[in-house]
Amino acid sequence: MSAKRWLPFAAFLLIAALLATGVWLSRRDNREALPSPLIGKPAPEFALPVLHEPNRIVTSKDLRGQPYLLNVWGSWCPECRVEHPVISRFAATKRVRVIGYNWKDEPVDALKWLERFNNPYWLVLADIEGGTAIDFGIYGAPETFLVDAEGIVRWKHVGAMTDTIVRDELLPVLEAAEAMKQ
Amino acid sequence: MHLLPEFGQIALILALLISLLLSTLPLIGAQRGLAPWMAIARPAAWAQLALVGVAFAILTWAFVAQDFSVRYVATNSNSLLPMMYRYSAVWGAHEGSLLLWALILAAWTAAVAAFSRSLPQPVVARVLGVMGIVSLGFLAFLIFTSNPFERVLPAAAEGRDLNPLLQDFGLIVHPPMLYMGYVGFAVPFAFAIAALLDRNASRPEEVARWLRWTRPWTNVAWGFLTIGIALGSWWAYYELGWGGWWFWDPVENASFMPWLAGAALLHSQAITEKRGSFRSWTLLLAIAVFSLSLLGTFLVRSGVLTSVHAFASDPGRGLFILIFLGLVVGSSLLLYAMRAPDVDGGKPFTGASREALLLMNNVFLTAACAMVLIGTLYPLLADALELGKISVGPPYFSLLFIVLMAPIVLLLPLGPLIRWQSDDYARPLRMLLPWAALALVAGGISYFQAPNGPWKTAAGVAGSVWIAFGTARFVWQRVRTHRSALTAEMCGMVLAHGGLAVFLIGALLVEAQLQQREIAMKPGQTLTLGRDSFRFDGVQRLPGPNYTASRGTVEVFRDDRRVTTLHPEKREYASGGQVMTEAAIRPGVTRDVFVALGEPLGNDAWAVRVHIKPFIRWVWIGAALMALGGFVTALDRRFRKAAINDGHPEHGEAVEGPASAVTGTTAGPSPAARDDIASRDA
Numbered sequence: 103m104s105a106k107r108w109l110p111f112a113a114f115l116l117i118a119a120l121l122a123t124g125v126w127l128s129r130r131d132n133r134e135a136l137p138s139p140l141i142g143k144p145a146p147e148f149a150l151p152v153l154h155e156p157n158r159i160v161t162s163k164d165l166r167g168q169p170y171l172l173n174v175w176g177s178w179c180p181e182c183r184v185e186h187p188v189i190s191r192f193a194a195t196k197r198v199r200v201i202g203y204n205w206k207d208e209p210v211d212a213l214k215w216l217e218r219f220n221n222p223y224w225l226v227l228a229d230i231e232g233g234t235a236i237d238f239g240i241y242g243a244p245e246t247f248l249v250d251a252e253g254i255v256r257w258k259h260v261g262a263m264t265d266t267i268v269r270d271e272l273l274p275v276l277e278a279a280e281a282m283k284q
Numbered sequence: 285m286h287l288l289p290e291f292g293q294i295a296l297i298l299a300l301l302i303s304l305l306l307s308t309l310p311l312i313g314a315q316r317g318l319a320p321w322m323a324i325a326r327p328a329a330w331a332q333l334a335l336v337g338v339a340f341a342i343l344t345w346a347f348v349a350q351d352f353s354v355r356y357v358a359t360n361s362n363s364l365l366p367m368m369y370r371y372s373a374v375w376g377a378h379e380g381s382l383l384l385w386a387l388i389l390a391a392w393t394a395a396v397a398a399f400s401r402s403l404p405q406p407v408v409a410r411v412l413g414v415m416g417i418v419s420l421g422f423l424a425f426l427i428f429t430s431n432p433f434e435r436v437l438p439a440a441a442e443g444r445d446l447n448p449l450l451q452d453f454g455l456i457v458h459p460p461m462l463y464m465g466y467v468g469f470a471v472p473f474a475f476a477i478a479a480l481l482d483r484n485a486s487r488p489e490e491v492a493r494w495l496r497w498t499r500p501w502t503n504v505a506w507g508f509l510t511i512g513i514a515l516g517s518w519w520a521y522y523e524l525g526w527g528g529w530w531f532w533d534p535v536e537n538a539s540f541m542p543w544l545a546g547a548a549l550l551h552s553q554a555i556t557e558k559r560g561s562f563r564s565w566t567l568l569l570a571i572a573v574f575s576l577s578l579l580g581t582f583l584v585r586s587g588v589l590t591s592v593h594a595f596a597s598d599p600g601r602g603l604f605i606l607i608f609l610g611l612v613v614g615s616s617l618l619l620y621a622m623r624a625p626d627v628d629g630g631k632p633f634t635g636a637s638r639e640a641l642l643l644m645n646n647v648f649l650t651a652a653c654a655m656v657l658i659g660t661l662y663p664l665l666a667d668a669l670e671l672g673k674i675s676v677g678p679p680y681f682s683l684l685f686i687v688l689m690a691p692i693v694l695l696l697p698l699g700p701l702i703r704w705q706s707d708d709y710a711r712p713l714r715m716l717l718p719w720a721a722l723a724l725v726a727g728g729i730s731y732f733q734a735p736n737g738p739w740k741t742a743a744g745v746a747g748s749v750w751i752a753f754g755t756a757r758f759v760w761q762r763v764r765t766h767r768s769a770l771t772a773e774m775c776g777m778v779l780a781h782g783g784l785a786v787f788l789i790g791a792l793l794v795e796a797q798l799q800q801r802e803i804a805m806k807p808g809q810t811l812t813l814g815r816d817s818f819r820f821d822g823v824q825r826l827p828g829p830n831y832t833a834s835r836g837t838v839e840v841f842r843d844d845r846r847v848t849t850l851h852p853e854k855r856e857y858a859s860g861g862q863v864m865t866e867a868a869i870r871p872g873v874t875r876d877v878f879v880a881l882g883e884p885l886g887n888d889a890w891a892v893r894v895h896i897k898p899f900i901r902w903v904w905i906g907a908a909l910m911a912l913g914g915f916v917t918a919l920d921r922r923f924r925k926a927a928i929n930d931g932h933p934e935h936g937e938a939v940e941g942p943a944s945a946v947t948g949t950t951a952g953p954s955p956a957a958r959d960d961i962a963s964r965d966a
Contacts (some may be wrong), residue, residue: 107624110568111617114575118610119663121582125602183444250931 140255146237153226170199172247176207177215179243185262190222202226250279292342292432298333300423306416310409322409329397331389362443364830372456373446379432388467410478421608442854454519462512466577469506473574476567480623494556500918506546507914514907532681537660545573548649561630575613609613621862635705641699652688693747697754723750737796744792752785765837772920779914795897817841831855852881861923
């Protein structure tokens with residue numbers, strides 16, 4: 103029996119190992135995430151109108167005191183609909199305030215979207231022109247930020263949230279942030 | 285609420301149980317010589333087809349009747365979706381496309397059960413058993429990770445809609461053709477495994493006999509894969525709006541690898557069947573081709589490689605397919621390592637023989653396949669080794685591909701003209717000399733005539749003339765000396781090689797002579813491109829069935845004479861807000877005019893993209909000829925006759941036939957008769 107005949111099998115083992123690594127890497131959901139320079143720094147100052155009451159302006163200072171999750175979405179964004187049930191489930195736990203950040207959207211479409219899929223948000227801010235989004239370094243929806251009670255950005259996720267990300271990333275960071283405060 | 289989707293679910297579970305039977309009992313029966321166990325294989329294959337067919341029909345019904353309580357239906361269609369796309373939406377996403385895979389596999393398995401009357405029972409039992417193992421894996425994958433019948437309760441009031449990219453005729457036919465090819469390669473694979481499992485079966489004469497039986501299946505599978513790939517390329521051309529026909533995208537590569545390896549397999553099977561040489565290599569290639577088909581499915585379905593085509597991907601599913609891939613491919617290659625025949629057993633041949641040329645064909649096709657595999661997986665390797673995120677682009681693939689294909693193009697016309705076993709290159713070269721000269725002259729003329737890209741144009745024209753006339757020279761030789769029509773096998777070869785000639789013209793000329801311009805245009809403005817001019821007449825809003833279109837009007841003139849009016853569109857889909865580009869194309873034999881709308885730029889101005897693509901249709905016509913070649917080859921009477929005669933063909937073409945009749949070297953018949961013999965089993 104010649105050793106030559108084992109070559110295909112050996113080559114396959116190499117490829118299989120590579121593919122296994124690939125699967126492993128793609129399970130790390132933040133594989134595409136770019137590190138945000140904002141993490142550990144104060145969230146940008148902003149003053150944005152509330153989607154449901156355009157005359158009411160909410161500023162970053164108004165939100166201090168308790169941590170909050172800022173979820174960037176738009177009615178034009180199909181991925182946002184994918185993560186919508188995840189956000190709803192998380193919001194239902196009432197762990198922290200979940201604030202919607204409606205980005206580059208028509209208010210009419212945004213309201214219709216919330217009506218159709220339910221509104222999981224404690225409050226929805228509207229950034230129609232996308233000006234504040236630049237300060238946050240948002241380059242695509244959905245994106246999600248965790249801001250602590252002092253207004254420091256603790257965590258950021260690019261792309262649709264999943265229950266696994268909530269459990270394995272968001273909640274540990276949130277607990278750590280709360281522990282630091284006490 | 286009706287329970288039809290639950291019946292679909294039950295049908296799938298029953299099919300899984302049947303495939304469990306099919307993948308165990310007949311194989312054990314064949315190993316132990318238990319006839320009743322082996323006899324289970326055929327009825328099990330039929331039952332599996334019936335059950336998967338029922339499941340597929342029920343899912344189709346759920347789409348047609350718009351049962352939004354089925355999650356898969358609610359996610360991939362909505363009430364505005366036109367009827368024709370409700371059928372094709374069945375395989376528009378992950379779950380349904382896997383169900384289609386399983387259905388096609390069940391159909392091929394049943395076809396093997398139906399057309400294998402002439403084969404010994406243990407062989408049939410093993411082949412169907414191995415196909416049963418593959419089926420078991422796919423059905424388990426469907427049921428445990430990708431259930432298409434999962435309900436949403438309460439039912440969704442409205443669905444989300446099918447991805448607009450996929451609402452198109454191309455999608456209706458592309459995946460089924462592609463899967464017919466992928467799954468079809470399971471047949472030669474199952475035969476290879478059966479041959480390795482049975483020590484008797486790997487004797488040279490047995491291998492020759494089996495190969496005679498499997499060759500039509502390989503050819504048909506390869507033909508379908510060719511059509512599938514060509515349709516995908518055509519669809520990308522008119523639907524993605526980028527104007528290209530091949531992007532070396534990971535998912536395209538995933539289907540191209542089994543195609544290249546499959547082309548190598550077609551040729552190596554022919555040598556092994558006729559001459560007995562390369563037995564182990566043919567077995568290995570048969571395993572490799574199907575493994576690459578599985579790898580293709582893995583790459584598309586796992587999300588390991590990101591790509592424009594990855595419409596449905598999920599790492600958890602990736603793990604399942606990876607384990608399945610590891611079990612099937614790993615155990616096959618292990619079996620190969622332990623059982624592959626030690627002695628080649630074929631007739632000896634010299635460096636100047638058809639065997640040697642076919643060996644070169646296999647070397648270059650396999651190398652090209654390995655090159656595509658490395659290029660496709662390299663970004664993954666770089667990511668795994670933390671070398672950063674790298675993408676391997678078209679420059680790598682195009683360059684290496686041309687380098688590896690050039691020898692194939694150069695040697696191709698010699699193959700059918702040279703004799704088996706031992707010949708002299710001078711003889712076929714003498715026959716081809718005038719055509720080589722013609723090719724060079726044609727290349728030279730086109731070098732000076734080409735408005736741009738002279739080298740590529742010249743290479744395309746010269747290569748194409750060389751293959752086309754070289755192949756025609758073979759036909760003439762055959763008809764003149766043999767005074768009979770070509771066999772179906774030869775017709776298939778001629779068609780496929782001719783298809784390659786047509787494809788070469790298309791591929792290289794469109795690369796070399798493409799003209800494109802993207803500019804901002806206001807209504808009334810005219811863009812001139814050589815002899816052609818394009819007048820932009822503005823954009824109108826028009827409603828479609830499930831979208832609103834911005835429909836542009838572009839008047840095309842050639843030498844100031846109006847040629848046509850084109851209407852490129854931007855479609856905004858009602859349900860997802862996604863915007864799709866619908867290019868307007870005026871097809872032609874020698875060139876396509878392609879106009880696509882870009883972004884609105886305000887004040888009625890639009891970005892307009894205009895391409896002139898010479899000979900692009902030839903790419904797909906060439907592919908269609910190649911596919912036809914595969915199908916025609918499969919019709920050869922020899923394959924059926926050989927099977928009926930239980931593997932003892934009456935002509936001297938087979939391995940066990942008298943050597944002198946095949947080679948014509950010892951007896952010394954007249955030169956004309958020698959040519960005839962040499963070309964008979966081309």
